[in-house]
Amino acid sequence: MNVTSLLLVLVSIALLGYFGGYRKARALSSSAKTHSRPQYHGYLVALWALLPALAVLMAWTMSQEAIITRLVMSELPATAQHQSAAERSLFINQFKNLAQAKKSAVDESGVSLPNEEDDPLTNQAANRYLHWQERSQVARTLAVITLAALAIWLTLRRLRASFQARNRVEKIIQFIMMLSASIAILTTVGIVFSVLFEALQFFRHVPITEFLFGTHWNPQTAIRADQVGGSGSFGAIPLFTGTLLISLIALSVAVPLGLFSAIYLAEYASPRVRAIAKPVMEMLAGIPTVVYGFFAALTVAPLIRQTAESLGLSASSESTLAAGLVMGIMIIPFVSSLSDDVISAVPQILRDGSYAMGATKSETIKQVIIPAALPGIVGGVLLAASRAIGETMIVVMAAGLAANLTANPLDSVTTVTTQIVTLLTGDQEFDSPKTLAAFALGLGLFVVTLGLNIISLYVVRKYREQYE
Amino acid sequence: MNHTEKIQHSLKKRHAREKRFRLYGLLSVSISILFLLSLLGDIGFKGMPAFWQTKVKLDIHLDPERLGLGPNPDQDDLFQANYQRLIADTLTRMFPDAKTRQQRRALKNLVSKSAAYELRDAVIANPQLLGQTRPFWFLAKDDVDVYMKGRIDRNLPESQRRIKDYQLAWIDTLKSQGRLKQGFNTTFFTNSDSREPEQAGIRGAFTGSMLTMLVTLSLAFPIGVLAALYLEEFAPQNNRWVDLIEININNLAAVPSIVFGLLGLAVFIGFFGVPRSAPLAGGLVLTLMTLPTIIITSRAAIKAVPNSIREAALALGASKTQVAFGHVLPLSxxxxLTGTIIGMAQALGETAPLLLIGMVAFVADVPHSIFDPSTALPVQIYLWADSPERAFVERTSAAIIVLLLFLMAMNALAVFMRKKFENKW
Amino acid sequence: MTLDKTALVVDNNNNSTEVNLTGSASDTADMLDMTIGETVGKALLEDAKLNVRHANVFYGDKQAIHDISLDIGKNEVLAMIGPSGCGKSTFLRCLNRMNDTIPICRVEGSFLLDGEDIYDRRQDPVLLRSRVGMVFQKPNPFPKSIYDNVAYGVRLHGLAKNRAELDEIVEKSLRRAGLFNEVKDDLHKPGTGLSGGQQQRLCIARTIAIDPEVILMDEPTSALDPIATALIEELITELSEKYTIAIVTHSMQQAARVSNRTAYFHMGKLVEVNDTDSVFTTPQHPLTENYITGRFG
Incomplete structure (x- = not known):
């Protein structure tokens, strides 16, 4: 039985459990007053029927693929065993594809396909694979259904009039809620482990000092061991400087525009203008980044190149400036929204105090409001910076792939995120330094943005406390 | 009044500075809005033509002999017959001036390669057509289409045009015979990706996006709501675990999306063996990405429910869980839902993490389940944006228009819900 | 602009009330409904610093001030009292156009400072506010050092030629606000770190640093403890030697202690204004009497 139908069966079993519990509690309540209303007894039985069975189903489904693959490989004759890791994974892919093809052929026409040019070993493996898969599915179905039935029987036996079914149900629900909330922690742990683990493997191939301080980036690795010059170089400095350059351009667009917009909307604009302009500006943050990337690559970059050429400057067609400018516009709302919030949160009596001294509006803003709101504004800028550093699509589409070490915004540079995408979207093997390098870059990206986030959240929170 | 005079003296300058400052603010807002408008305008201008498609009418003589069919062809024969030859014959008959090999190839390329399949499907559906001469409307090749939309300047020197003079002459002839027409481009919505621009459509990518969203919604919504409810209603104060959860939620909301892609690649695909390129993998990654948004907005909504309601219910003997699910949840x-829609809109526009989990492959089929290889709408945009053909630029922009319309509709729905159900406690 | 004094005949005999004043608690509602009529007492002065005639103030559709005419004399301390929402603060904020910052607020009538129209189109609110300073209900030092707080207005208006002169003005202002000895070693610490009473005196120092002609005070001690209040009241008396002061207060005792004249406001109208002694000893309007005898307020 496949997962979907098994789930349906489980739900029906749980429903049966519910009615079983409900009826037993109703019967109990005719002789004595029950602690909980009958439906809670029902819920409890249903939950016990469902949860352990679900857990087993999940664990089984997640692990069966790996276990079956190992089983199949161990059954094969010795000739298939001493392959290199790459050949092994290729072979596994082949027999799985074949198995898939066989299965769908069976599903559709009811006749099994004649094997064409597949070699017998692959064919054998595919057959074994299908065989084990079938076994596993049957066993899984049996295990899950038995477990659910057993749980119903055990729970039903425990029901008494004094049984605190409601409290138990609520305990279980609270536990599920706690688990849901803990997914946030699991995600962080998952990120840290996945990136860290692969990055450490990478540093076994490439020394960390070369990665951090090397100035040459050319991640070509040997396809064959005897290839010339195939070792590749993984000095990430050009990526860091490229990321920095683009982020700086973006911030030098976003910070003044965002800050002045926030000031204008919070202090000058009439309520009507504000009611229109604010959501329109926030639309900038809602447009998918791939759209900005398209615009940067196909509209802004050619424009910049033409302008530069008409001024007698040479500009690359994949210009840093185009990516930076467009990214800057994209992160304006991050600066302006948060700045607007903190500027509006500055108490009115401070403004009144300044006006009463004979200050003009701009003097009040510059000398009283901005200094008072500064921590919040800094928080917003840091958040925008972290956004700029982690932004992927705009740079992938509009910045180049050439790892130049340059500060010229008309040249093309590449960034950390661009390289991660490039390294991981081509043909890949999981263990080559080229693939692992992407995770090392990801680790760097995560650490830097995490640091910026923590600082900015801290700064903003301190600011909030000041005025609460 | 020495004092007042002194102040009066500097006033002009100070007021000028005030005006300038105000102007900077107005300029900043205007630049931002202007940019938004030029972005939307540019994409609209580039994308609108893609919703129209040129078609060519050819009178095809369905000659069984040229098709290489015997007297009683079966399904397989009909399926494998050479329909391309009939189309080439027709065109050669109409334009006998095509002499060189290059010109003959150009002639065949007036209509899309899909023409042969259309013809085949028509014949299989109605074998009686064999032997007759019938008019058929075929998709025009992308170059013809782009020219018909006025996006190729025929006054340019021939060497700088994608369409040569002799092709122009053919097109003019077809036009004068009423054999060209422009109609709504249904292909764009019913086809999936294709190497040929005129056959490429967004159906596959759109379905992929919807399947991905389905996975995301069905996971992120219940988990997000339960987590928010826990943190607001049940979590013990000053508990280290709870503090850790809160810090993590706030930080995850700002982690770059590509890092989630790395997580998905290493954990979901590498460790749990979720199929690569499948909406399931994409949906799982996007779930983790949207969870913080949903949790944060849900918490705000739950917080807004006044305590008096909780106290009233508790005083009637309801348990904490009953209060949470019976009163707080319905009221918030x-x-x-508003927060969920906003989170889903974010997820719908997300591209980078999907690239890493392999949803960038060329997929010409419509995915049927969350396990099939698939792309998503924003990824399709990314893929098409890389193609140099003019017709693909058009289609990229059109796909962006579709995506933006969807996002706008979602956001409008969110705004509407907020307005409609706004509780004034 | 000539002052039309005949239009404002103050009628001392006829207070048009319709309520008998044998007042028990149940009459309170009636008392609040009492017709107020013309202002009682001595609203107008010869040679005043500020002349207000027929002031009407609206917040949107709601009228907050009804036809108030009142003069404030040179170097006098005018106390404005009355129940909450009676319009006394609104009236005060009209005198330096602080109401300009509230978009829905509309002011009518004539407001003259030394015979100059405050609301004239050519009048610059920036210049006006440098002449008419204001101290607020809640101390509002800027998030800057004590020194910078006092120097704020001086720098804005370019009143000090150099650092030495600025230092001198800051010290002088802090001394006159009676704060210098307490803070002289901490001039560069933030003003927000001071106690409430000190903060309020810092705000007064900040105001007098630019040497205004009039100081408006909007319940300046309502957020302070009794000792800090006493210090501020003392300061007000000292300052009245040099400045014209208008103070809004909730506390009748405070009005009695610090002011020369007292104006009683009720529901946006000026009910009675007179020398402080006569208002508190022989109030002429029954509403005033009710208020100062504590029947409501």
């Missing part, structure tokens, strides 16, 4: 549901 509009706010939670």
């Amino acid at each position: 549901l509009p706010g939670i």
Whole structure:
């Protein structure tokens, strides 16, 4: 039985459990007053029927693929065993594809396909694979259904009039809620482990000092061991400087525009203008980044190149400036929204105090409001910076792939995120330094943005406390 | 009044500075809005033509002999017959001036390669057509289409045009015979990706996006709501675990999306063996990405439910869980749904993490389940944006228009719900 | 602009009330409904610093001030009292156009400072506010050092030629606000770190640093403890030697202690204004009497 139908069966079993519990509690309540209303007894039985069975189903489904693959490989004759890791994974892919093809052929026409040019070993493996898969599915179905039935029987036996079914149900629900909330922690742990683990493997191939301080980036690795010059170089400095350059351009667009917009909307604009302009500006943050990337690559970059050429400057067609400018516009709302919030949160009596001294509006803003709101504004800028550093699509589409070490915004540079995408979207093997390098870059990206986030959240929170 | 005079003296300068400052603010807002408008305008201008498609009418003589069919062809024969030859014959008959090999190839390329399949499907559906001469409307090749939309300047020197003079002459002839027409481009919505621009459509990518969203919604919504409810209603104060959860939620909301892609690649695909390129993998990654948004907005909505309601219910003997699910949740549901829609809109536009989990492959089929290889709408945009053909630029922009319309509709729905169900306690 | 004094005949005999004043608690509602009529007492002065005639103030559709005419004399301390929401603060904020910052607020009538129209189109609110300073209900030092707080207005208006002169003005202002000895070693610490009473005196120092002609005070001690209040009241008396002061207060005792004249406001109208002694000893309007005898307020 496949997962979907098994789930349906489980739900029906749980429903049966519910009615079983409900009826037993109703019967109990005719002789004595029950602690909980009958439906809670029902819920409890249903939950016990469902949860352990679900857990087993999940664990089984997640692990069966790996276990079956190992089983199949161990059954094969010795000739298939001493392959290199790459050949092994290729072979596994082949027999799985074949198995898939066989299965769908069976599903559709009811006749099994004649094997064409597949070699017998692959064919054998595919057959074994299908065989084990079938076994596993049957066993899984049996295990899950038995477990659910057993749980119903055990729970039903425990029901008494004094049984605190409601409290138990609520305990279980609270536990599920706690688990849901803990997914946030699991995600962080998952990120840290996945990136860290692969990055450490990478540093076994490439020394960390070369990665951090090397100035040459050319991640070509040997396809064959005897290839010339195939070792590749993984000095990430050009990526860091490229990321920095683009982020700086973006911030030098976003910070003044965002800050002045926030000031204008919070202090000058009439309520009507504000009611229109604010959501329109926030639309900038809602447009998918791939759209900005398209615009940067196909509209802004050619424009910049033409302008530069008409001024007698040479500009690359994949210009840093185009990516930076467009990214800057994209992160304006991050600066302006948060700045607007903190500027509006500055108490009115401070403004009144300044006006009463004979200050003009701009003097009040510059000398009283901005200094008072500064921590919040800094928080917003840091958040925008972290956004700029982690932004992927705009740079992938509009910045180049050439790892130049340059500060010229008309040249093309590449960034950390661009390289991660490039390294991981081509043909890949999981263990080559080229693939692992992407995770090392990801680790760097995560650490830097995490640091910026923590600082900015801290700064903003301190600011909030000041005025609460 | 020495004092007042002194102040009066500097006033002009100070007021000028005030005006300048105000102007900077107005300029900043205007630049931002202007940019938004030029972005939308540019994409609209580039994308609108893609919703129209040129078709060519050819009178095809369905000659069984040229098709290489015997007297009683079966399904397989009909399926494998050479329909391309009939189309080439027709065109050669109409334009006998095509002499060189290059010109003959150009002639065949007036209509899309899909023409042969259309013809085949028509014949299989109605074998009686064999032997007759019938008019058929075929998709025009992308170059013809782009020219018909006025996006190729025929006054340019021939060497700088994608369409040569002799092709122009053919097109003019077809036009004068009424054999060219422009109609709504249904292909764009019914086809999936294709190497040929005129056959490429967004159906596959769109379905992929919807399947991905389905996975995301069905995971992120319940988990997000339960987590928010726990943190607001049940979590013990000053508990280290709870503090850790809160810090993590706030930080995850700002982690770059590509890092989630790395997580998905290493954990979901590498460790749990979720199929690569499948909406399931994409949906799982996007779930983790949207969870913080949903949790944060849901918490705000739950917080807005006044305590008096909780106390009233508790005083009637309801348990904490009953209060949470029976009173707090229904009252905060509009706010939670609003937050969920906003989170889903974010997820719908997300591209980078999907690239890493392999949803960038060329997929010409419509995915049927969350396990099939698939792309998503934003990824399709990314893929098409890389193609140099003019017709693909058009289609990229059109796909962006579709995506933006969807996002706008979602956001409008969120705004509407917030307005409609806004509780004034 | 000539002052039309005949239009404002103050009628001392006829207070048009319709309520008998044998007042028990149940009459309170009636008392609040009492017709107020013309202002009682001595609203107008010869040679005043500020002349207000027929002031009407609206917040949107709601009228907050009804036809108030009142003069404030040179170097006098005018106390404005009355129940909450009676319009006394609104009236005060009209005198330096602080109401300009509230978009829905509309002011009518004539407001003259030394015979100059405050609301004239050519009048610059920036210049006006440098002449008419204001101290607020809640101390509002800027998030800057004590020194910078006092120097704020001086720098804005370019009143000090150099650092030495600025230092001198800051010290002088802090001394006159009676704060210098307490803070002289901490001039560069933030003003927000001071106690409430000190903060309020810092705000007064900040105001007098630019040497205004009039100081408006909007319940300046309502957020302070009794000792800090006493210090501020003392300061007000000292300052009245040099400045014209208008103070809004909730506390009748405070009005009695610090002011020369007292104006009683009720529901946006000026009910009675007179020398402080006569208002508190022989109030002429029954509403005033009710208020100062504590029947409501």
